[in-house]
Amino acid sequence: MKIGIPRGLLYPKYHIFAKAFFKALGAELIISPATNKKILDEGVKLCADEAxxxxxVFHGHVAWLRDRCDALFIPRFMSIEKNEHICPMFCGLIEMLKSNINGLPRVIDEPIYSFHRDKLFKWARRAAAGITSDRQRIKAAFDRAWDMQGRTSLGYRDEYDLKIALIGHAYNVFDEFVNMDIRKKLNKMGIGIVTGECVGKSDIEAQAAKLFKKPFWTFAKEYYGAALSIFKNSMADGMIYLSSFSCGIDSVVTELIKIELGDFPFMVLKLDEHTGEAGYNTRLEAFADMLKRRRAGFDNNLSQYGQCGICRTRSLPGA
Ligand code: SF4
Known part of the structure; x- marks a missing residue:
């Protein structure tokens, strides 16, 4: 059986597990290519404008796989932490795909509640149903996949003198087409990247616990906790939040982070299919420039000239 895995959404987080699991069951895997213009254009054509x-982008990946596999693996994430939830778009994703894309093959779409191993094994038994019913084989495949996933680490921690924390959804931070290869652009300017994955779970929980109410959404908790931990432990010189245009979670989290950061350099980059690369580059260059000037101590020497209301850096006289 050929199983298609779309290289979109949380793929960077689960692909090691999914590939190891289905491969060990004996399936042939077809993975959609890295996001490109064709995939994006196809997705934009198929998906609702408001999404x-x-x-x-995920619609584009699924459309690419549609006629190339016997079954599609589209994880229906419902909850990955106890008493927390995932964005509702994930819960309804399969229905959206089925109504927007004609002729989809069989979809492996068992709901995933993955906050502990036993629950995930129950999912594995259901997901393997169309491939094998041999319980021993499923158990061996699951153990292997679990082990491989446990040994994998995700995230960047570049060894540069000047560093920027890159916060946001894995599908924005790790998709080089979507984020226009922000890491490469910043590296070229002599700036390294630190991502939220460098922060331990207990630190994330500790920061999130300081909020007046525990975040309902796992994503909100993770991004807020990681951003605050990086800031408080001086792990970066500035912070960029890669936000999806029209994302409710991002609009709340970016405001909560901003409140805590004070005059620490912080910039939100909104991404959608209309984001132009020229304007994006200009904002990155200005931000990088400002960080370099802060590092060089210009801001302290020029404090008498006041502060720029937009980027919060000190302005040179006449600038
Ligand atoms: S970008 Fe926001 S709205 Fe879109 S799937 Fe992610 S959390 Fe949901």
């Missing part, structure tokens, strides 16, 4: 960019 966020990651959902449109």
């Amino acid at each position: 966020c960019l990651p959902m449109k």
Whole structure:
């Protein structure tokens, strides 16, 4: 059986597990290519206008796989932490795909509640149903996949003198087409990247616990906790939040982070299918420039000239 795995949404987080599991069951895997213009355009054509960019990109990946596999693996994430939830777009993703894309093959779409191993094994038994009913084989495949996933680490922690924390959804931070290869652009300017994955779970929980109410959404908790932990432990010189246009979670989290950061350099980059690369580059260059000037100590020497209301850096006289 050929199983298609779309390289979109949380793929960077689960692909090691999914590939190891289905391969060990004996399936042949077909993975859609890295996001490109064709995939994006196809997704935009198929998906509702109001949807966020990651959902449109995912539609493009599924359309690419449609006629190339016997079954599609589309994880229906419902909850990955106890008493917390995932964005509702994930819960309804399969229905959206089925109504927007004709002629989909069989979809492996068992709901995933993955906050502990036993629950995930129950999912594995259901997901393997169309491939094998041999319980021993499923158990061996699951153990292997679980082990491989446990040994994998995701995220960037570049060894540069000047560093920027890159916060946001995995599908924005790790998709080089969607984020226009922000890491490469910043590296070229002599700036490294630190991502939220460098922060331990207990630190994330500790920061999130300081909020007046525990976040309902796992994504909100993770991004807020990681951003605050990086800031408080001086792990970066500035912070960029890669936000999806029209994402409710991002609009709340970016405001909560901003409140805590004070005059620490912080910039939100909104991404959608209309984001132009020229304007994007200009904002990155200005931000990088400002960080370099802060590092060089210009801001302290020039404090008498006041502060720029937009980027919060000190302005040179006459600038
Ligand atoms: S969390 Fe935001 S960006 Fe992610 S799928 Fe939901 S609406 Fe889209």
